[in-house]
Amino acid sequence: MAEATTELLTTADGRPLKAALAAAQARAKRRAFLLVLPLLLFVLFTFLIPIGYMLKRSFEHDGFASSAPALVAWFEANPDFDPANPPEEAYAALVQDLARMQTERTTGIAGTRINYSVPGSISLFKKGAREAANLTPPFKESLVALDADWARPALWRGMESASHVYTAEFYKVASDMKLTDSGWARGQDKERIYLYLFAKTFFVSALITVICLLLAFPVAHLLATLPMAKSSLLMILVLLPFWTSLLVRTTSWIALLQEQGVVNNLLVGLGLLSNDGRLTMMYNMTGTIVAMTHVLLPFMILPLYSVMRVIPPSYARAARSLGATSWTTFRRVYLPQTLPGIAAGSLLVFILAVGYYITPALVGGADGQLISNLIAFHMSKSNWSLAAAIAGMLLASILLLYWLYDRLIGIDRLKFG
Amino acid sequence: MTQEPRTDAFVAFEHVQKSYDGVTLVVKDLNLSIGKGEFLTMLGPSGSGKTTCLMMLAGFETATHGEIKLDGVNINQVPPHKRGIGMVFQNYALFPHMTVAENLAFPLEVRGMGKADREAKIRRALDMVQMGAFANRRPAQLSGGQQQRIALARALVFDPKLVLMDEPLGALDKQLREHMQFEIKHLHENLGITVVYVTHDQGEALTMSDRVAVFNDGRIQQLAPPADLYERPENSFVAQFIGENNKLLGTIEELSGDKALVRLPSGELIDATAVNIKEKGQRTLVSIRPERVEFKPEMMPPGAHTLEAEVVEVIYMGDILRAVLKVAGSDDFVMKMRNTLGQTRLSPGQKIKVGWHPLDARALDP
DSSP states (O other): OHHHHHSOOBOTTSOBHHHHHHHHHHHHHHHHHHHHHHHHHHHIIIIIHHHHHHHHHHHBOOTTTTTOHHHHHHHHHOTTOOTTSOOHHHHHHHHHHHHHHHHHTOHHHHHHHHHHHSTTHHHHHHHHHHHGGGOOSSHHHHHHHHOGGGGOHHHHHHHHHHTSSBOSHHHHHHTTEEEETTEEEEOOGGGOHHHHHHHHHHHHHHHHHHHHHHHHHHHHHHHHHSOHHHHHHHHHHHHHHHHSOHHHHHHHHHHHHSTTSHHHHHHHHTTSSOGGGOOOOSSSHHHHHHHHHHHHHHHHHHHHHHHHTTSOHHHHHHHHHTTOOHHHIIIIIIHHHHHHHHHHHHHHHHHHHHTOOHHHHHHOTTTTOOHHHHHHHHHHTTOHHHHHHHHHHHHHHHHHHHHHHHHHTOGGGOOOO | OOOOOOTTEEEEEEEEEEOSSSSSOSEEEEEEEEETTOEEEEEOOTTSSHHHHHHHHHTSSOOSEEEEEETTEEOTTSOGGGTOEEEEOTTOOOOTTSOHHHHHHHHHHTTTOOHHHHHHHHHHHHHHTTOGGGTTSOGGGSOHHHHHHHHHHHHHTTOOSEEEEESTTTTSOHHHHHHHHHHHHHHHHHHTOEEEEEESOHHHHHHHOSEEEEEETTEEEEEEOHHHHHHSOSSHHHHHHSSOOEEEEEEEEEEETTEEEEEOTTSOEEEEEESSOOSTTOEEEEEEOGGGOBOSGGGSOTTOOOEEEEEEEEEEOSSEEEEEEEETTEEEEEEEEEOOTTOOOOOTTOEEEEBOOGGGEEEEOO
């Protein structure tokens, strides 16, 4: 039997069956491919290439490597130099490059690059470049006389690292590592802003996901079980905010929750709060959580609804007739069947929340900022590579979650509606 | 509706009415007693109120008026999970996220039964429906017939005294349906349970039931054993709903006791048995089963009236021959003949005389 199937089958005129099948289907396949081609190109140019470029930028920076050719050449020739005590040739190459930077006006770019790992380098480079033409050998002594920082081992380590166009330095910075005189090391506790913000972002996103789930479950159930006329009305109520501009929704939360806002005025008016005891619900984490929950709620309701809609009421009836109380029926029969919807909605809300920018930027204040706000901050400071490195870490952690989800629940069980 | 209250009633509907919208009644003054161990079928077209009655009995709908009693106790206010009634649903309603064994364990677990007892009961219930080998499958891996058996086993596993079935065989193909009818019937006989069965399939109702309640328009039209229902319908709805029927409209010419002479619009006279006829001169609908129509004079009782008939067509159906006749102005009068050796083969256009035993022609309300 097994031998019969491995034997090459042919068509009536002797051509191999597989080739004949491929030829017969080629035309249809070409047409199908042409249909998806525009989308494919669109995704390629607007999604894959930018992401690839972003990831490349997170590893690549030639600000120093391109403006200090002499020092780059020396570092290449002496890979095992001692950063604590670089020889005179290294200083000579450095002074040569500084002079070159002054004439080519690249001091800023080079200084900025070194500044990422060794703060304070921009002014050091500017000063050095200005004086470079007047320096005389021995360059070590004259440079150190200009500024003692030129002898710092951390600076030399930083310059060595920056002499390579491709570097993992930005990922080290984004993981709260710090370049010290003896090499890369964990930063002080209070300096660990990136990992702390990562943890905070994930925690807040998880919290928002849970709140969304608790709020969306009864709404989705109502949507799925109410008679047509009422459920359509409810569906419009769910979708109306969805169709409203994100900015409008976010700013209306400001109007509601700020200290002189509607909610506080109401509570004070009812005598529940004193005028000095107004709640701070805006420009902090509370504001971020409230507004984001509201914005992301439809993304939980819709997948849940699409799953609940197709659960026949006879399951609940069967469970009841078999002797289960309404709570047992919910827990053992209804809830397990909504799991694909819960999983899809949670994944969607969580991933959206982790990368959310506008809402925390508007209502988060100092306390309610998330990791994406930090990415935006570094982009505004033109530190593209660090922003890209943080974004790359975010992307990696989301892919990891997605992989975990696939292993635990199975991506094919996902239902988005 | 016309039933006497039974003293041994296990399930009783007393003056039950049901309205969903407060405007129309879906069930109108239902009175029905079901004896212990009885197999009662509620038969009727869709919208006749039969499923509503079943849902009220199961506790998923509340009666707008009247009382429903189970074993002499009013259960109007008892929630479904405390009624202890097994139920088989139209689409089986097997929990898709549980295996067959878990499905069967569910009613036992919620009753707090121990693991060992549970397993014994599940094994027994599965063996009962010949599904012992399928305990670890999921419902989606079973065929429709197998799912049906599991649904049956699940409804029976906790030993309910009363089992409700809501068109349980509706989704199966004809052959499997007929097979399952007998299995359900045998389970009913062996276990001695009371079954209330809802269907719109009259064949199912006739083959399985001890008694059939024919529903229409929110009322029971007739409540009788299958043979009575088929042979002695009490009104024209039942006569038309159950089986094939020839209908002849006419006027009562003579009435003595239950013997009636009916004049057809064509002027011809036929004999019939008066069923719900009150007086001479009343309009009536005479119903005759196609298989009771005779065309050979020797088969008719002496003195029976006959009608002129012309054969329109003869359809060969294997076991029977079905002749469509033009009789008394109607051209869809059907006669069925057994396909026996030497049976007369009629041909279209042939003129014959047809008649029947007066007991087989029932004069009903029009």
